Amino acid sequence: MNILLATSELHPYSKSGGLADMVAALARTLALTGNEARVVTPLYRGIQAQFPEMRREDWWFDLPLGSKRVQAELYSLRPEKNLTIYFIKQPEFFDRGGYYMENNVGYPDNGDRFIFFSKCVTHLARYLPWRPDVIHVHDWQTGLVPAMVLNQRAHEGWGSPPPVCLTIHNLAYQGVFPPATYALTNLPPEYFTIETSEYFGHLNCLKSGIALAHCLTAVSPRYAREILTEEYGCGLDGLLRKRQNRLFGILNGVDYQEWNPTTDPYLPAPYSLARLAGKKTNKSELQKDMGLTVTGAPLFGTITRLAEQKGMDIQLAALEEMLSADMQFVLLGSGSPAYEHGYHELARRFPAKVAVRFGYNERLAHRIEAACDFYLMPSRYEPSGLNQMYSLRYGTIPIVRATGGLDDSITDFTENKTRANGIKFSEYSARALARAIRKALALYQEPGLVLQCRRNGMKADFSWERTVGEYLRVYDVAVASGLPA
Numbered sequence: 001m002n003i004l005l006a007t008s009e010l011h012p013y014s015k016s017g018g019l020a021d022m023v024a025a026l027a028r029t030l031a032l033t034g035n036e037a038r039v040v041t042p043l044y045r046g047i048q049a050q051f052p053e054m055r056r057e058d059w060w061f062d063l064p065l066g067s068k069r070v071q072a073e074l075y076s077l078r079p080e081k082n083l084t085i086y087f088i089k090q091p092e093f094f095d096r097g098g099y100y101m102e103n104n105v106g107y108p109d110n111g112d113r114f115i116f117f118s119k120c121v122t123h124l125a126r127y128l129p130w131r132p133d134v135i136h137v138h139d140w141q142t143g144l145v146p147a148m149v150l151n152q153r154a155h156e157g158w159g160s161p162p163p164v165c166l167t168i169h170n171l172a173y174q175g176v177f178p179p180a181t182y183a184l185t186n187l188p189p190e191y192f193t194i195e196t197s198e199y200f201g202h203l204n205c206l207k208s209g210i211a212l213a214h215c216l217t218a219v220s221p222r223y224a225r226e227i228l229t230e231e232y233g234c235g236l237d238g239l240l241r242k243r244q245n246r247l248f249g250i251l252n253g254v255d256y257q258e259w260n261p262t263t264d265p266y267l268p269a270p271y272s273l274a275r276l277a278g279k280k281t282n283k284s285e286l287q288k289d290m291g292l293t294v295t296g297a298p299l300f301g302t303i304t305r306l307a308e309q310k311g312m313d314i315q316l317a318a319l320e321e322m323l324s325a326d327m328q329f330v331l332l333g334s335g336s337p338a339y340e341h342g343y344h345e346l347a348r349r350f351p352a353k354v355a356v357r358f359g360y361n362e363r364l365a366h367r368i369e370a371a372c373d374f375y376l377m378p379s380r381y382e383p384s385g386l387n388q389m390y391s392l393r394y395g396t397i398p399i400v401r402a403t404g405g406l407d408d409s410i411t412d413f414t415e416n417k418t419r420a421n422g423i424k425f426s427e428y429s430a431r432a433l434a435r436a437i438r439k440a441l442a443l444y445q446e447p448g449l450v451l452q453c454r455r456n457g458m459k460a461d462f463s464w465e466r467t468v469g470e471y472l473r474v475y476d477v478a479v480a481s482g483l484p485a
């Protein structure tokens with residue numbers, strides 16, 4: 001099958017979260033399994049210098065954006081057989097210090113930037129000599145592509161466009177803009193209605209995609225069920241319930257080429273299930289490097305965006321309660337200054353037990369996964385989550401709240417004693433998390449159980465090779481289904 005994917009971030013060229021990992025791994029696995037995948041993504045600052053082998057394509061975009069016209073160039077890379085990455089070069093929009101924001105403030109022209117990007121995606125889908133069987137878009141940044149494709153079919157002579165699938169990575173980010181922004185789409189009024197992109201008078205890019213894509217996926221089965229409820233539906237649960245028969249939940253996979261403790265180039269001491277001794281070395285090296293006391297006490301870790309979604313409020317409060325016990329904690333994160341301050345304070349008060357680093361650091365992320373005994377992920381909601389699955393492969397026992405992909409990937413001792421791979425709690429509160437940490441401290445005293453839990457985790461297979469078939473089945477449904485239901 002030929003699949004054209006479109007994403008606002010793509011590992012290793014750009015990444016702010018799981019979206020970048022997911023699209024990269026999905027595209028690579030599609031290519032590996034005999035399909036042809038092409039991915040469209042913006043050319044952000046620094047990418048071209050880092051990948052000088054990038055080629056300029058003989059292609060020139062000159063597209064309307066409201067009353068203006070905007071030009072862009074196309075660059076490409078072919079990192080593997082059957083895989084092409086297209087970069088949209090539009091320096092005014094994409095050659096900036098951040099992807100979506102700077103200093104925690106969103107760019108005021110994000111609507112312009114991603115409406116333009118969606119137009120480029122639609123244009124490529126229509127005019128590339130290579131014909132996609134399916135267009136697969138991701139999140140709000142490309143949420144208007146289904147409307148653009150349908151409009152070109154209805155009014156602009158595009159005979160038989162491919163169906164569009166939309167993956168929801170996080171329903172909380174919808175791309176909502178003042179109504180005047182709709183003019184930038186150059187779409188007729190029929191795509192700005194209550195049934196399509198209009199949301200309380202505003203333009204809602206994700207809503208448009210949910211209404212008009214042929215098929216929808218969410219990044220775990222439980223999240224696909226959760227977003228149908230008012231509690232998790234972020235105001236779109238009604239529309240999602242309407243489209244329920246075209247909504248599929250598929251848990252994200254892990255790229256085990258990147259996340260493998262046996263071959264991980266970032267680790268001081270690679271290790272495996274058969275030779276776990278290396279894990280201890282990684283722990284003591286990290287303790288030294290981060291200024292913690294080198295001790296056998298259980299080490300807990302978190303690598304995260306510092307956002308409310310990630311349960312940072314209850315985590316701070318639970319750690320406050322638990323740090324009098326014999327335990328240590330490391331954090332790598334970036335995001336809300338208030339949370340940074342909270343963790344900074346914690347580290348100041350418990351210098352031998354708590355170490356925190358702010359910013360984005362791929363190497364340190366790998367080292368923390370390898371060094372820790374337990375990984376904390378108390379998310380308020382978690383569409384898929386990746387770090388709990390990385391933790392499993394690194395023999396680091398996840399402690400998670402039972403939501404979204406965390407619930408789908410982690411089995412607690414109370415659910416199944418022999419298959420347990422982590423610790424799970426339900427209530428969103430510091431008290432419940434503190435209780436889960438206490439359970440971890442007790443578990444740590446039982447080396448046999450720790451080993452069993454680690455073994456279950458390290459042997460688990462969340463590879464994309466297992467998952468890719470589910471996406472191919474959704475593509476088949478989209479191709480067979482004709483117009484959106």
Ligand code: ADP
Nearest residue numbers: 017018304305333359360361362365385386387
């Ligand atoms: P989300 O997409 O909601 O941020 P996921 O768990 O799906 O959460 O994916 C987060 C990805 O980003 C993981 O690969 C994680 O390791 C990585 N990550 C998050 N914060 C950092 C950071 N500060 N430094 C390095 N990697 C990070």
